[in-house]
Amino acid sequence: MPDFAFLKTDIINTSENDSSEFEEHISFFIEKAEIRLTKDLDDVGLTQFSSFSFTASNPVVSLPAETRIIRSVNFKTSASSNITTLLQRPYEYAIDYFPYASASTGTPRYYARKNQTSIYIVPTPASALSGEISYVRKPLGLASATGTSVTTTNYFSEFCYDALFYACMIEANRFMKNSNGVQLYQADYVNAVEGLRNQARRSRQDNMETAHNPSGGPNVLVKGSN
Secondary structure, eight states: OHHHHHHHHHHHHTTTTHHHHHHHHHHHHHHHHHHHHHHHHHOOOEEEEEEEEETTTEEEEETTTOOOEEEEEEEETOOOOOOOOOOOOHHHHHHHHOOOOOSSESSSOOEEEOOOEEEEEEEEEOOOOOEEEEEEEOOOSBBBBTTBSSSSHHHHHHOOOHHHHHHHHHHHHHHHHOOHHHHHHHHHHHHHHHHHHHHHHHHHHHHHHHOOOTTTOOEEEEEEEO
């Protein structure tokens, strides 16, 4: 299984550059590649889940640390086992249509990203509710700013190695000022990411078909109305 040392050696050998200056920058190549992949991949493997509670009369809910993308916000009322998915709206919509949080209480229908650390729920929950957020965050990095390994392997090295390697090579060739190399590995990267996206779409479709319950029941997803 590819790990930090394997990737580092792969970058050095493919670049045919074993200079100490180049090697010292490899951790930065990997870090930038991981950030790029987190932005570009629509992959179920990057999705995490976190439970939370809506507090009565409080429209603000804190996000899990380092949340980059929110996939869904769900909640369940105490009187029903059905799960309700909140609809996403711009923050401006939320505060325009529900300007008085304390007065606009009821069953939540929408959420809006307020900032990097919290979301805004409208109407403001009238009572305490339990919920779950699915979100994307960058996996723990293979390399730190000092060039040492933080973890031996991560999701990218285990399941997306080709895309990770190509993204690293883009950064390596930029460092070496090799524009042809950048273009070459950019094309390889795009193809690799597209393949991973197709795989993720197939996986989500399979999961939806497996989870579908036409007769109803406790696993039915009830989408909020507009």
